[in-house]
Amino acid sequence: MELSRRGFLQATGLALGTSLAYELSTQSQAFALEGDAPFKLVNTEEYTNICCYCSGGCGSICSVRDGELVNLEGDADHPINRGGLCSKGATMSQLRNIVTEDTREIVYNPNRMTKPMVRRPGTSQWEEISWDDALFEIARHVKDTRDANFIAEENGVTVNRTEAIASLGGSQQNNEEDYLILKSMRSLGVIALDNQARV
Amino acid sequence: MTRYIKRHSLQARITHDVTIIACILLAISGLFVFITPLNNLLPSQVTFGIRMAHRVLGVVFIVVPLVSALLAPKGVKHMFSNYLAKWDKDDVTFMKRFLPYMLGPKRVHMPDQHEVKSGQRLADGLLLVAGATIAISGVFLLLGTTVVSFGAGLMLVMHLLHDLAFLMLAVFGLAHIFLGSGIFQPYRRMRRVMFGNGLISESDALYHWGHWAREELEKGDKVVEIKD
Amino acid sequence: MSTEMAIYFDSSACTACKGCQCACKCWNSLPSPLGLNANEFTHSYQSPMDLNGNTRLIMRFEENESPKKWGVEWSFGRRSCMHCSNPGCASVCPSGALSVDEATGFVRVEEDKCIGCRYCETACPFDVPRYYGPDSKVNKCTACLDRQENGRAAQINNGTGVTQTQFNVPACVHTCPPGALDFGPRDEMIAKAYERVEFLKNREIDPSPHASVYGDKLFDGAGTHVIMVLKYPVETYGLPVDPKVSPMVDLLGWMKPLTGLAAAATVAGLGLSFLTGIGYKRDTLHYDEKKH
């Protein structure tokens, strides 16, 4: 590497400066970690869960402290995965929490949208909406669409259906949720009810 | 009335003193890097502070003499001419008698010397070389671990140079302190030359640097008389 | 009581799912790039291409031509700290941040002691330690000694009936789906590796004539605490066949005692000098200009 004398001096200053700045900026963290950092799983509560990716049904354990997820890893008891989790499974905690780049702090994953949103016709932005308003508006849409497109009879057969509403989903939900979705949608007369079994 | 010779200017003394204090503190803080168990004795805040101090002191150690040299180029020239002066018969005799003298100052007597005596030329010269080495390797290590990548090979060489220079500094620095601060009996009062007013008494000057003392006493421009 | 422990890696069983790579990140709270498309496109199944300040373990992919019918061999390797028995990194580490764990033989990392001098980077024959700028710390596999030491005692506080001790093996080993990674006493892991190599060499279909054990005998027998079963020749995995710690590292190792000795000798000599000088007296000298 080549450095002019002046450049060398500048680099020296820069090196010293950055090194000092880094040392200072990380001082508080270094202080906090002083000596032995406490073990990650002190005073945690463990809850078992099942992986949300392929249908292997691998077991996982969530470690929780003060209502926050501290760790998630494979369940060593589980007869199928014996503690194992692939890259996706091993990263399930990141669906909720991620680590920031510079300060290595654990924060909620900003990629997740955690508020109800609405996008009005013709616009190009989401707007926040309260749960109550969202549910009210959606129920209104559902009722208006169903009532306007309800088929009570076809060739003398009672059919009680609407073809104007479709519902897609189920393979990401729990069984109990599937039943509620199925029951509500079918009871509205929905025929177009499908899930990722085929796509 | 006692006659004194002005041996070192204020600037020279400040430069020497600041640098040497930095050097001693660097050695101590460096020891905490060098000797692992020491590090383990202290809480991490303290070792952290020590690490920072080593870098700050390193800058002092390098910048102060450099700035001083830039301010007094003539002095630097003079200093180096002394260090690089030719060795005469007395110098050779001095070096031959050095060890016996150190172990028997009452019996062994040294020949007259010039402004920088031969022992100084050797030991302090090496101190200067070691200082420069440790400074340069230190700069490489600092840069190499922060803003640039020099590669493992060069860094290892720099580590080695830094450690070697440290060894030299340790050996010659201890000797320098032993003599310079006057722990060694014949060198009593020497401390003042660098850490005092920069004057040396006629008697001491004649004892340590006979040739130089006589030259100065004859010239007289650096001679001061002070009431006892 | 201390038992030499080791991490076992079987490249023939590894499916390169990168579970270990990700579990390492998650357990150790190591970040990944967060900007939009901020990761370097590696044009390879391998990503990232090498270890970095936030990545202590990667899966390595190597595609080679093969004399076999389909003409290709695809090997999966593990790139991380090998945990040498005589680690160059620990011997040059000036701050004690890297040291050999007496109980297990793994190379312990104590981040709070790291002074960011990066000596270890230069001393590692496997080019493993990486410096993490924002922290001014070096980053390398810790063998999850925190889990090894505390995991067994970690409490399972719930009503779901978890029975087995869960958290006491390294995170990468724990998460390995095909069980290509294992963890246990070093001699057992070595024995297991040799057994596996025999099995691979003698398979009726698709035998692996080049299969070998890596790590047990390196460094003139001192070895490492990661024991690998390599299905293909060693070079395939980007591993040095005969790694050596740089002689400079040895030289550096000598510097401490040498300096100590030299300093001690100097002090002793000076002490002697001082003793002989006790009672020294000298007449005041005067310069008589006329005399000369």
Place this chain on the structure above:
Amino acid sequence: MTGHWNDFKNADVLLTCGSNNVENHPESARWVRAACDKGAISIVVDPRYTRSAAVADVYCPIRPGTDITFWGGLINYIIQNDKWQKEYVLTYTNASYLVHEDYSFDVETGLFSGWDESKQKYVTTSWGYQEEESVAPNTGTGGAFAYVLKPGTPEFTPPHKEVPRKDMTLTDPNCSFNILKEHYSRYDIETVTKVCGMDAETLEQVYSLYASTGAPEKVGAILYALGQTQHHYGSQNTRAMCLVQLLLGNIGVPGGSVNALRGEPNVQGATDMAMLVYDFPGYMKWPTVASHPTLRAWLEHETYADGYYTNKPKFFISALKEWYGEHATVDNDYGYDWLPKIGSTDFTTMSTFEQMDAGVIKGYFCWGMNPANSTANTKFARQALSKLEWLVAVDWVETETACFWRAPDLDPAEIQTECYYLPAALIYEKMGSISNSGRWIQWRYKALDPVDEAKPDYEICDLLWSEITRLYREEGGPCAEAILNVKWDYHRDGKIDPRAVSMALNGYKWKDGADWDSRELLSTFGDLGADGSTACALWIYSGFWANNDDRWEAASQKVGGRALEDPSGLGLYPGWAYAWPLNRRILYNRASADAEGKPWNPERNVVEWTGSEWVTNDVPDFGFKTTAADGTVTWTPPNNKAFMMLWEQNARLVSYSLKDAPLPEHYEPFESPADNALNKRQNSPMIQFADHPSVKRGDRSEYPIAVTTYSVVEMWQTGSQTRGCPALVEARPEQFIEMSVELAEEKGIQNGDTVRVWNNRGDVKLSAFVTRRIKPLMVNGELCHVVGMIHHWGWAGMYSTADTVNDLAPNVGDPNSYIPEFKAFLVNVEKA
């Protein structure tokens, strides 16, 4: 699957075809390896040398979309080399049944008998059996249909059993076995290699290794996934695998089975629950106008004359009882009329986009799904979505569907759809049960509260339902009673509680006025009645939540079981979770033993007849004993009824149950680089949606490169979740197309170059991975280039975005499952 994940370890040979199992079902690798460590052989057949191939013993290439040829060749090999398991085939399959005299197949037209050109479909009568006699249903005491006389049971006439004619000597050419033998005689090694593109030596090695499992004591497992199913003849692919396994005696045996490695975490549960147009929960049929205009018609059409499905009315009526509760009575046909009836128009996923485009569908709910990025021909799907009046996306993150109006090819200003995004809770932010591919129902405990305003799907559904019902109560509406009479009582302390739903799924004795604290939970569907005395939402789950003593605690229920004992050593783990039905770990396990009830291999002992009783390691899947009212047990000696879910109780070689063929026959993919070499018809006559204008079929003169699409381990589906996890994006940062060194050279493409891939439907750019793991194949004597693409990217998300690869896939599908053809179509490639 009929087995389960741990069961792979019991196999002698494992054949993975149409799946990249170690990559996309990573835990399967543990159990495949467990088998191989004991000396088993693993084989991977795939267009690419995959991560699965890298750890397998034998790899065999194949051209995408030619699986039936591969399997047909194997069937032919097995029969020609006399490797079939004769006792098994003769005893447990319909090999000896005589197929209808009119059965035929014509190579010249590629059609089976019964083709109705005007209706473009088959009349399947000629695929059935020759009738020996007709037996009236037994409604007497002890008879299968005695229950129909119970008060409360709706009136219907149980069916007669048409007993098929058999020839146990297999001399009659119309024996099911002989028809099979004749049909696949065209599938010789030479033809197979010509169509599929592998070399004969490798193919014969694979055939010979796998056919070795025809020895009675040996067993082989087939592992497959969407590589088999995502074709317009996907159902026939799965049938072909079943035929292989039946001939080799590998179904019902530990270490055997046709193992569907399903892709979504609860796609099994969603299928069980019938989140499908034509299904009713528990593998029954949703009422259609044509076949089931009334409850009576449903019962008469769907009840089997023999086998376990003689009980089907019990399951159906119990489900209706749970649906409508006190409003379901025998007098109103248990509310049957309120259920919507399916008409003649199809509404499966691909059709829904056609219907949106046509303006029929106006509102759309998407529950954790992302069709704007995942369905075939997504460009068309997005255009269809933009015609909706409203859309509700319930998800964890902003999916491409939620923000389809931001798609690069659409202008938001022109889209009048009102779109709602409702934030859902993550899997560990809620509780509930989930079913894996091995039918294990397992419990997920809630570990913590959802972040911010996110809510569990069950709560979202409940809130919506209460808002909708409020509107109907206040305003009324057409057939409002169909909504207002629905029993929706899954609350505890005023809040929706999924455990109440678990009890509903499990089933309970109906008692007017009872609630979830007092209803008596049933431990088996054997206790269900067709008389309204029981309620059960999903009969096959009966028993998973049946502990009446601690009914709100999952850990006290079988679903929460964590016992690790495995007494048989076969990996059955009977105390871990609950495998439907009745905690049965291996379906059809009667077939694991010979005609006398002795296990084919004593090391794989699941059920065994000692001469006086059955000793069982698993819950028997056959009529093995009868218990009289006084508790006396009468053991049923061994018989041939190993498949009791079919009325024949024997497995079908020739089958009339699918719409498109009685035996799998090779047709080329909709867009194929080759002509059909096995018959003169290029595509299946029953291919769906091919005529829709959006399909825009491409020709091989313009698009000569065969492509297949697939997943990588680090990403999942459309990537909405995985592209939101930084560690995964770091591990797989870019979308790629894999191509051979030869093709790259021809096109001047270097590894890492951005390439353009296009056909009539779409045009995408992505990175080229030039690899030796894909090679051009010789097909019908011509060089055929094959490329492969992953499909996990879209424009949404903040860490990684790229073009939508599914724009390229053709929206044509299978007539039985309506699955799109993602796995084989045509594109062209150039350096971008």
